[in-house]
Amino acid sequence: MTSLTGDTARSATPTGRPEGRADTAREAPAGHRPGARPGRGALRRVGREGRPFLRARRGALWRLAGWSLVEFAQTFLTGYGVAQALDRGFLAGRPGVGLLWLAVAAVAALPAAVTTRGLFGRLADLVEPLRDGLVRRAARGALTEALAAPERAHTGAVSRATHQTEIARDGWAGLVMAVRSCLFTSAGALAGLATLQPSLLLVVLPPLLAGWTLFLLTLAPMAARQRAYLEADEAFAARAGELVGGLRDIRATGGAEQAAAPCAALADAQCDAARSLARWAAVRMLALGVAGRCPPLVLLAATPWLLSRGMTAGVLLGALAYLTQSLAPATHALMTALGTAGGRLLVVLDRFTAPTPPLPPPHTPQGETPDESPGEPPHGDGRPRPGGIVLREVTFAYGPGARPVLDRLDLTVRPGEHLAVLGPSGTGKSTLAALLAGSLTPDSGSLRWDDRPAPDRLVLLPQEPYVFTGTVADNLRYLHPAARDAELAAAIEAIGLAPLVERLGGVEGTVDPGRLSAGERQLLTLARAFLAPAAVRVLDEATCHLEPAAEARAERALAARPGTLVVIAHRPASAHRADRILLLDGTRVQQGTAHELHARSALFRDLTGQHSADEAEPDRS
């Protein structure tokens, strides 16, 4: 990543599979534990990525400076105009001239009404790209995290990311404006002082510089306190989130005091950090006092000396105007921006400096290149397709230390077969589904598809249906963008989606996932799977929110499509519809028809509810 914006141009790995995904699956979400990244070096890390960003926007910076020249002129004229108005006008008995000079100063302010708009336009050139880049990064990070462990995906990271990009946007804009304003106002004021009477600089500069030095000295400890404060705040937030998630269990165990203690400790730690921050904020106020308020005092003290060197009353008032109306507010604004928004900005930007790997490109199972180009229209309907899958000693575990979910599983799925998978939860059904669909790669053993299907020919429908905001047609074509309208209509009819599509206003109607029931969303994804020219379709409890009749219709329709159908069964009826049943139970695996398994397996009878009363106390011997 060379800059804070834009998508990475890094070329995808040829295999197209993110490496080490299984390992990262177990890690806490990025940013979940705020203390994990040391605060030190934040400035260096942000600077490293920020410099190219600014270099790429040199033009915008120059234009910003150009517009700011107006501010320089305006500042220059405020003090100078006052001095001339008094010396040449009001004090010289010529009020007209005095008014004229004040008018000059006032008129000099007029262009600002126009130029400020230009200024903010250029500011947008610096700020909006930063936000774009951060949003891209946040989206990539959240997607990467979700892809690594879909079952743990949660939307908390999403709102966090958007929230933080906004903090960064506002903080960055505030900082740019404050720095720019302080720079050009100071320059205008100092130039005015030098023009009025060069010796003024001798008097004014020392306290100004002293104040600035004092402030710069407070900056580093201040930033450290700020970071400590934000981190303490987030540590408390993380702990509070855990506590809130465990209220039931805490009450059930009577561990309220045990649970409250770390929260209270973190609240106190945050309080300490806030106290410390408040102390440094007070020090900053003192520095501000020295830089902003001392120069006028020193000027007054030096007035007798300056008067002896020819200073007039008008010059004194002009100098006072520079110091109190221009320099002090600009200094105040910058110090505040640096002291508050600056620290927060640094902390937030540092979050985004962690490298996010590029997203996986459209992949093919086992990393082999597709044997047909993605855009090529698929085989015409009706032609039988291969869809056999052979698993030999397939083992899979979530993480290196974890017990394998699937242990040396052998399985042959015949082309065109309708297979149901049954078993208690936690026995690896979803894992098997993901493996069959090429979403996961076995840790060991081999898994081969006949004919190495292209991605659009290997379809997995997970339990959580993915429907996005867009048209019905967009949603249906998700796996098969080239599908014709007639095919869409056929899929809608076959799956029983017509009433829903009608309600949404036809295929061009808009889908708002939040307004659909879980069952309706599942129907949409089932039609999507029907439409895809797939050789293998894997349904991972993808009908669990449907009524039994709707489930039966959808499953029969999918089974009638060419290709292999694997159904992780949610209801016993689902298993009974299949040609063959695979029964998973921990380390043991049994296969057969419903009839065979019913005779053989107590677990099968238990799961399908076909127990008889004489089995009331199994395994008690």
Place this chain on the structure above:
Amino acid sequence: MARRTPPKDALGPAGGDASLPVLLRRRPWSVAAVAVCGVGAALAALALPAVLGVTVDRLLAGGPVPWRWLALCALLTAAEVALDAAVVWCGGVNSAVLTSWLRRRAVDRLLSAEPHRAQAFSRGDLTTRLTTTTGDAAGAPVAAAGVASAVLLPVGGLVGIVLTDHWTALALLAGVPALVLLLRVFTRDTAAATRDYQRVQASVATRLAEAVAGAATVRAAGTARREHRRITEPLTELGAHGRRTWRVYGRAVGLSSVLLPLLTALVLAVGGLRLAAGAVTVGELVTIGRYAALVVGIGAVTGALGGLARGRAAGERLRPLFALPVPTHRDAALPPDGPGTLVLRDVGVVRDGRRLLRDVNLTVPGGTCLAVVGRSGSGKSTLAAVAGRLADPDEGTVALDGVPLPDVAPHVLRREVGYAFARPALPGDTVGDAIAFGVDRPPPEAVRAAAGDAAADGFVRLLPHGYRTPVADAPMSGGERQRLGLARAFVRSHRLLVLDDATSALDTATERRVWEALDRMAGHRTRLVVAHRLSTAARADCVAWLEDGGLRAVGRHEELWRDPAYREVFQTPPTAPPSTAASASPPDRADHTAAPPPPAGEPEGPPPAKDREGAR
């Protein structure tokens, strides 16, 4: 959890909220100090222009250097700066202390309330209220203290000008309406531009949230890059609206950057004419200029009032939290060596107008095992919650060994009654802590024995640091988490053990081992088991069959089995309980099938989802 002694910050009704008066009463002196320092700084700032004017006049008069006046200038400046710094310091400390106080109180209150009431708030919402909202509310007293000085400065400045010269005061007053108008235009315009911006921003967030929720599909379809394009597609429009917000903002700033110099020039022009006429001195002109600057700073008043309003609104948002009822209790003990006989009399539970349990009369003899079966939504989990006082029934009583549960001292109750859940949350830093977590600290041998009974000892030993492995670093499946939850329940539960679907993710071999441990408890520990599986019902001494919140039948499984309707109960999904988990609702609610009030919207805020487990 009901406490025997109230926490040190009394949770009484009077001090029970986060309103401004309560916060002011908590640290009256500190707030007073902030107010006094603020007013002092304002007074110094108001005195300074007048002194400055005199000093300038004396200096320009060319006589002896007016050291006294110069010293007075320096003194006033120093006082203002020092008092301002004191305000920042005292105010910061005050808000910090109040924040921590509010947070600890809010946490205590949450832990004291019945879990189902606290869970009426969504998890993210609660977290936000505990963090951001407490901080905002704690800032209210300091904001209130700041209002006085914020008002004092412009008003005092105006008085100062009037006292110095009427005519310039009039000139200034003529210009002020324009200033007020400008502030209004500014707020209106930005509101519109910001609304559009936020709308598009929300669409980016929505797309991202959808894609994240559908990650399994995206991964399988290999469409991650396409999704990223789709998510970031509105950025172009967002940028356009963003630019518009800056333009609107720039226009307002541009206006104010013209208006303020014009006002100053106006005041100076009138002042200059008065100077030329000999009505004011040069020093008084300086005074007028400085006062005018203070008057123009009137915008700070809106800022101060806004801060106060924000703080009070935050206090309001905390009110429902502090209003959570805390169940009362007495300090009775349970009869020693009681067998754990559980009696429910006329128990009814109503939540959000829905009847979850009705007229439940049930006696579970001590040391026996009762299976609770029924379709999802029939009230099984509610019954389990009521049995061990996770929630109080709205009607009827629950008694353990003859003592009504509300009479039992909480620490006694939690030692005698244990719970295990389908998706346990595992508080505690290490795996060992997670098992030991609770009312007291059991010895390590007891922890290991319980882990052994829950078939957890084996996999815990395989963890990198065994029982000392941090929970966050322990890779665990849903079943393994369930076993830790079971072990935690086994450690205590001396009389009553409630398993709410707590073995659903175990394979049959492991489940059998757990059941062997449960069977060993026969005779001395009562077990209440909510189950979906047939074999569980078959094992129990007795089955309570719930339908629509009422007991349809109680009896042995073999007897009930003759009823086809009973057999049908087990035709329901054998696996996960039906989840309404669409994209928004947190899946960790799924195990309260009987209890969940709909989540009250998912607000922003970081809901950490550490313990979210996918059923595999």
